[in-house]
Amino acid sequence: MGRVVVDVMPKPEILDPQGKAVAGALPRLGFAQFTSVRQGKRFELEVDGDVTPEILAAALAAAETVLSNPVIEDVVRVTAVPVGDAAAAIGSSGPGF
Amino acid sequence: MRVGVVTFPGTLDDRDAARAVRLAGGAAVPLWHADADLHGVDAVILPGGFSYGDYLRAGAISRFAPVMGSIIEAANGGLPVLGVCNGFQILCEAHLLPGSMIKNDQLTFVCREQVLSVENADTAWTRDYTAGQRITVPLKNQDGQFVADEHTLDELEGSGRVVVRYRDWNPNGSRRDIAGITNAAGNVVGLMPHPEHAVEVGYGPDGTNGPRTGTDGLKFFTSLLHSLVG
Numbered sequence: 001m002g003r004v005v006v007d008v009m010p011k012p013e014i015l016d017p018q019g020k021a022v023a024g025a026l027p028r029l030g031f032a033q034f035t036s037v038r039q040g041k042r043f044e045l046e047v048d049g050d051v052t053p054e055i056l057a058a059a060l061a062a063a064e065t066v067l068s069n070p071v072i073e074d075v076v077r078v079t080a081v082p083v084g085d086a087a088a089a090i091g092s093s094g095p096g097f
Numbered sequence: 098m099r100v101g102v103v104t105f106p107g108t109l110d111d112r113d114a115a116r117a118v119r120l121a122g123g124a125a126v127p128l129w130h131a132d133a134d135l136h137g138v139d140a141v142i143l144p145g146g147f148s149y150g151d152y153l154r155a156g157a158i159s160r161f162a163p164v165m166g167s168i169i170e171a172a173n174g175g176l177p178v179l180g181v182c183n184g185f186q187i188l189c190e191a192h193l194l195p196g197s198m199i200k201n202d203q204l205t206f207v208c209r210e211q212v213l214s215v216e217n218a219d220t221a222w223t224r225d226y227t228a229g230q231r232i233t234v235p236l237k238n239q240d241g242q243f244v245a246d247e248h249t250l251d252e253l254e255g256s257g258r259v260v261v262r263y264r265d266w267n268p269n270g271s272r273r274d275i276a277g278i279t280n281a282a283g284n285v286v287g288l289m290p291h292p293e294h295a296v297e298v299g300y301g302p303d304g305t306n307g308p309r310t311g312t313d314g315l316k317f318f319t320s321l322l323h324s325l326v327g
Binding site for chain 2: 015021
């Protein structure tokens with residue numbers, strides 16, 4: 001089994017009301033060091049077998065047609081990650097776009 | 098005249114839309130999201146609600162429902178289509194209308210009686226109004242902030258494709274106070290406010306004749322019937 005992670009973020013020029021609300025809440029909880037927050041989405045797509053270049057290409061196509069809306073969002077990452085190791089997604093050096 | 102009203106999982110306002118069609122003098126035909134057959138209707142309304150719980154993005158999953166394939170094809174062939182609220186979001190996700198809706202800028206659900214101006218009184222859904230006419234209809238949404246890039250906004254403005262604009266107060270941060278738009282042909286119209294909730298004395302917003310007497314939304318539906326009979 002393989003897993004592909006897709007990250008989608010609001011476009012930089014689009015106001016992100018949710019991120020703004022989170023940014024407002026952080027200082028109230030003592031996290032005063034963060035000057036800005038933007039909130040995006042992470043999708044985990046699982047497949048039988050390994051994540052091949054074809055699987056990655058299909059994941060990118062899905063990311064650009066369904067998982068994101070190009071008017072308001074950018075697909076910022078499509079990456080294969082080891083299953084059962086969610087933390088490995090952070091700084092993963094696996095194949096990706 | 099037979100006007101299809103689509104129900105998706107999570108649609109809320111299909112009955113109100115059907116009632117508005119009947120009050121205007123048409124026949125409402127229920128259409129089901131999983132049925133690609135449009136049953137020979139003369140026009141289609143995508144009503145408001147929270148189809149699929151607004152999961153992924155408002156309208157994003159409904160946009161791929163079997164009925165939508167038929168509606169997109171028919172709309173490109175000239176079939177009149179009206180999208181209200183969630184229906185507007187679905188039309189944007191389906192690329193029948195440009196732009197998109199994001200969360201209201203003040204992050205709250207907004208429910209109010211909203212003043213609009215009818216900017217374009219030439220569409221299939223607004224021809225019974227006069228250009229510049231002010232109307233009051235209910236507005237209720239969470240993701241109602243219309244956004245598009247500057248080029249698209251300029252094009253919409255330049256070609257008269259802004260159909261209704263918020264007046265007195267912009268309730269959600271929509272670009273250029275835009276409340277509703279149309280496609281180039283004028284047969285597809287989407288708007289966030291709810292004309293179908295202002296069609297009958299006793300149930301609408303406050304009007305000049307007293308509380309709940311406002312029926313300013315009814316002309317969206319009579320416009321359609323007049324468009325269809327030519």
